[in-house]
Amino acid sequence: MLRSYPFRDTSKIAVLYSPKFGKLGLVAKGARRPKSIFGGSLEPITYIKVTFYHRENRELHTLSQAEVVEPFREVKEDIGLLGYASAACELVLKLTPPESPNPSLFRALSDVLREMERRRKGEVLLWWFELRAAEALGYRPEFGRCVFCGGPLEGASFGFRAEAGGVLCPKCASDGDVLLSPGAVKLLLRLQTLPASRAAGLSTSGPAGEQARGVLRALLSYHTESKELRALDFLRKVAHGP
Ligand SMILES: [Zn+2]
Structure with missing residues (x-):
């Protein structure tokens, strides 16, 4: 369940992400009445099992x-974790067309929420999810070799360009690129290849973490055409004041 909003007098619309149908809009009739049969099951960031009537050629079922x-529960009780989990849901809402199934993306979303709940790690798992989501949606960035000339990554600093689809060697990089150290490239490669349970143990602090954050921000703004996810913007305001 990604999000819900009021609909008509007493109903709700629930937007789900499901393995079989992808993003799905469902009308929950009477869900805002005190004794609704849906109880508390229609809260965002909840893994639910549903039965619904599929209405042909309709957007809402x-x-x-x-x-x-x-x-x-742990995720919802911690404002930081809640922000990162909301950002993952927001990403799925933004990047997927309605009713277009993508089992890899579904698996990545359930893995990330489960690990956030279990390990109580937010940012590093969101980064892991952003890279998995990019891969599931067909734009996996290249961090293993230069995306222009295909050459190995040798030297003290590299560039990242979202529109090129990855990292550039010192010869191919230019001024507008996000600057990357070998440590940051290694961190991104590990995030891209490790399962969520192991990625949760990686550190996001220091210059390598700062550069990786820059790469993910560039990747995100290129593919979502927005500067920042609302959930992350909210977290920053909570942390530093408006
Ligand atoms: Zn190159």
């Missing part, structure tokens, strides 16, 4: 039953 499988 009718929810008939919903049951909570994993509530991700």
Whole structure:
């Protein structure tokens, strides 16, 4: 369940991401009445099992039953984790067309929420998710060799250019690129290849973390055409004041 919003007098629209249908809009009739059959099952960032009526050629279908499988309680109780988990959901909302299934993206989203819940790590897992989501959606950035000349990454600093699709060797890099040290490239490669459970143990501090953050921001703004995810913007305001 990615998000929900009020609909008509007493109903709600729930937007889900499902392995079989992709992003799906469901009308939950009467969900805002005090004794609704849906109870608390329609909260964002909840793994639910649903029964619904699929209406051909319609954008919204009718929810008939919903049951909570994993509530991700720890995530919801910590404002930092909640912000990063919301950012992951927001990314799926922004980057996927309705009813277009993508099982890899579904798996990445459930893995990231489970690891956030278990390990109580936010930022590094969001980075992991951003790279997995990019791969699942067909624009996996290249961090293993120069994306222009195909040459090895040798030297003290490299460049990253989102529109080129990856990292550039010292010969191919130019002034407008995000600057990367070999340590930052290594961190990004590990994020891209490790499972979420192991990525949760990686450190995001220091200059390598700062550069990796810059790369992910560039990647995100190139593919979402927006400067920042709302959930991350919110976290920054909470941390530093408006
Ligand atoms: Zn090159």
